[in-house]
Amino acid sequence: MSAIALEQATGGFNFDNCRRNELLLSNGVLPGKIHKTGTTIAALTYKDGVVIAADTRCTAGTMIFDDNVLKIHRLSDNIYALGAGTSADCDFQTRMLESQLELLKLNQDRQVRVATAVRKIQQHLFRYQGYLGAYLIIVGVDVTGSHIATVHPHGSIAYLPFIASGSGGYTSLSVIEDRFKPNMTEDEAKKLVRDALYASTTTDLYSGSKINMFVLTKEKLDKFLPYEIVAARTEKQNDYTLAKGTTEVLSTTVKKIEFDIVNEKVKTTSGGHEAMELA
């Protein structure tokens, strides 16, 4: 008989599945492939706040898995994260962080700071020795100003005035580095980020489709979903509707469905005459 009260967990790691996994591997059962997305994400500070942008392409190998993915994750009202790398890690780690920051805000009864979000995720990622493949750019505005931080899977961070990341990151970064100057206007900043993303979406094979953009200041958050559609599907020239009977009918049965009448209503409808006059 099983015990009524479960034994208290002793903590630490559980290696129960290691032997089983080894056995499965030796029997030729391979683990599923992890989804890594080619991406371009970029962020830059300007006079009043930060502008962030991301493409929307999600790939599995050379196959385009999804053409409209949101790579901008909310951490709190004043902090957002851009994610590149393993998409599940980006999704789940930002979600975990979002709830931690919400609880912190409620506990302290004040808005959380960017530094808090960055330090929390940094310490979490460090514990996992880089096995969480989340390349994050965390941006936000708080009482100390506007900030951009890049966080790598091993837990290293850097606070920067601008950064781009992902497979198209170098392409974007070169555009931003060429034209960035401190205290740009909002329009200048948006234009620069757009140009940076356009460069990488058109040159990097693993970035594409659309450019999403957020503009975050102390006063407002402007969402552009999308800011620009880089490439879209064009019209088909032929009609490929299959002829009736393309799928063979192998058998047909007609069954009576038993039902009870629960209630019955008779209604007069106006304007029904025109439809009746057909033929």
Next chain:
Amino acid sequence: MVKQHGWYPYEFQSGTTVAIAGDDYVVVASDTRLTENYSILSRTHSNVYKMHNNSLLLSTGFLGDVLTLKKTLEGRIKSYEYTHNKPISTPALAQMISIMMYGRRFFPYYTNTAVAGLDSEGKGCIFGFDPVGSMTPERYTCEGSAMPLLLPILDSYMLGKNSTKPGPVKRTKEEIVKMVKDIYMAGCERHVELGDGVVIHVLTKDKGIETDVHALRKD
């Protein structure tokens, strides 16, 4: 300890080709994107090469080998013409390619190749090859990176493979050209190495090769 050295002489540079033969025409298409790893090397590179005798060579894979194959082949075609005093037919050219490829059995040309042309009666004919020279005559072919996406559509459109009565479907060359544009458009929606443009050649006995370029998405 002995250090192992790895040397891989090949590079896969994408490209997707389609060839469809009809009773009095052959339609040949290629996308125009040339890639290497994450980057685009060219947006205007066609994988179809016009050979001396009005045959079309379709070749994707490693561009170095594609160009070498083509160059060597051009030389051999000339030599054939001087020897036999007549232009080489498409089936003979196919045989020649097959022999050349098998000659490199243990250091192959890393290419997906096909040759398309008209036979002596003006009927479209296509031959497909694997990298070491296995040759098959075909009514239609699709080779290269997006082959898994495009070939099933061709199976359905050309042979009605999904219907109750499968069998060759008669198609006009205008229909084929439109369909080719459509499948390339559909292919680049789902494949990162496919894009920029598709070049379509229509080969007929009367008009020779007519070429049309159609733009595709650039991202």
